[in-house]
Amino acid sequence: MRVSPPISGHQAEQYHRVGFLRRKPVNNQPLCWERDGCRWPNQQSSRFIAAGGIRWHVQVMGQGPVVLLLHGTGASSHSWRELASDLGHNYTVVVPDLPGHGFTEAPDATEMSLPGMANLLESLLLTLELRPELAVGHSAGAAIAAKMCLNDAMAPNWLVSINGALLPLSGIPGWVYSPIARMLASGGFWVKLLARSAADRSAVERLVQRTGSVIGPEGVDLYAKLLRTTSHTAAALCMMAHWDLRALQRQLLDLKPNLLLLVGENDLMVPPEQANRLARLLPSTELRRMADCGHLLHEEKPQQTAALIRQYGQYHQGSAAAV
Secondary structure, eight states, X not given: OOOOOOOOHHHHHHHHHTTGGGSOOOBOSOOOHHHHGGGSTTGGGEEEEEXXXXXEEEEEEOSSSEEEEEOOTTOOGGGGHHHHHHHTTTSEEEEEOOTTSTTSOOOOGGGGSHHHHHHHHHHHHHHHTOOOSEEEEETHHHHHHHHHHHTTSOOOSEEEEESOOOSOOOSHHHHHHHHHHHHHHTXXXXXXXXXXXXXXXXXXXHHHHXXXXXXXXXXXXXHHHHHTBHHHHHHHHHHHHTOOOHHHHHHGGGOOSEEEEXXXXXXXXXXXXXXXXXXXXXXXXXXXXXTTOOTTHHHHSHHHHHXXXXXXXXXXXXXXXXX
16 A cells, blocks of 8 residues: 655644644554563454455454454454453354554455455464354444355354444445545545544543443553554555445345344444345344344443353254254
8 A cells, every 4th residue: 555755844843733743643653562562452362363465353263163353444353352352261262453553464455345345354364273063243344244155265164243334324325435535545644643632542542432332441552552553544444435236235145154133222333224124135044133232332331242242153053053
C-alpha cells in the first residue's frame, strides 16, 4: 500500500490548533511482540506462523475438537480473550489475528478482499494441520468463515455468526461504505489522522459506545492501543475498501454447515434485522437474540456466548453419535 509523506510543518501547526497533536503520539511502527506482547491477553498461547506468504500471530489453547475464532475488522485476537479461555476447557481453540491486524503481517492490498483473506486463512489452517469442527466469526469474521466453508477450505459442523456482516448494507450506507474507506486508505495522512484521534482514550470510549456495547476498561485500552498503531488502522481501512458481500450473498444458499446467528439486540453496527433476512434466506438457520448486548456481545457476555457455542457444538456431536 502506498503511504504518503509525513504531514508538513504547516499542517502540524493547523492540527495542533484543533487539538490533535496535543494527544499521545501515534505509533508509526507495527506492533512489536517483544515490546507489546508481554501484557497481551492469553499471550502464553501465542505463536508466530509463516503461511500464505505472511507471518501470522495465532493463539492456540485447550484440548479437544478444534474451534476457529475469527474477529472482525479493526479488532484482533484480544476480542476473544475471555471467551477463548472458557472454550479452552472443551476445545482446541485457534485464534488468529487477521492479516494486517494486531501482530499479523499485512499482505498485498489486493489480498485484503473477502476471497483473498479466506484464501490466506486456508493456508494458515493447512500449515497448522488443524480442521475446525466449529467456526465462529464476529462481524466481518463471520463472512470470512462462510467464504472458507463455501470454498471447502474447512467443513465445520456449525458456523456461528456473532452479529455477522453476511449481507451487503442496504440503502445509502451500502453505496458510500467502500468509496469512503478507499479514500481514507489511499494516503498515509488520513491513516495518521485517524490513529492520532484514537490517542484520546475518550474518543475510543465513544467509538465503542457507538457499537451499542459496554465493555470494561481493559477492552477499551486494548482497542486504543490497536487504533493508535497506524499499520493496524491502515489494514482495517484497506480491508473495508476491498470488501464486497454481493457475491457471498448469492452463494449463501450453498452453505453446508449448520448456521447459528447470535444477535445483540442493541447492535448499532450491523442492523439486527439482517438476521431476519438471513433466516428467511436459509430456513434451517438457528437464531438466538441476546438482550442488552451490542455489536461486541462476545466481549460483553463471554461466558454466556461460550455456553451457547458449546451447547450447539455438543448438540451436533451428540446427534451424530446417536446416528
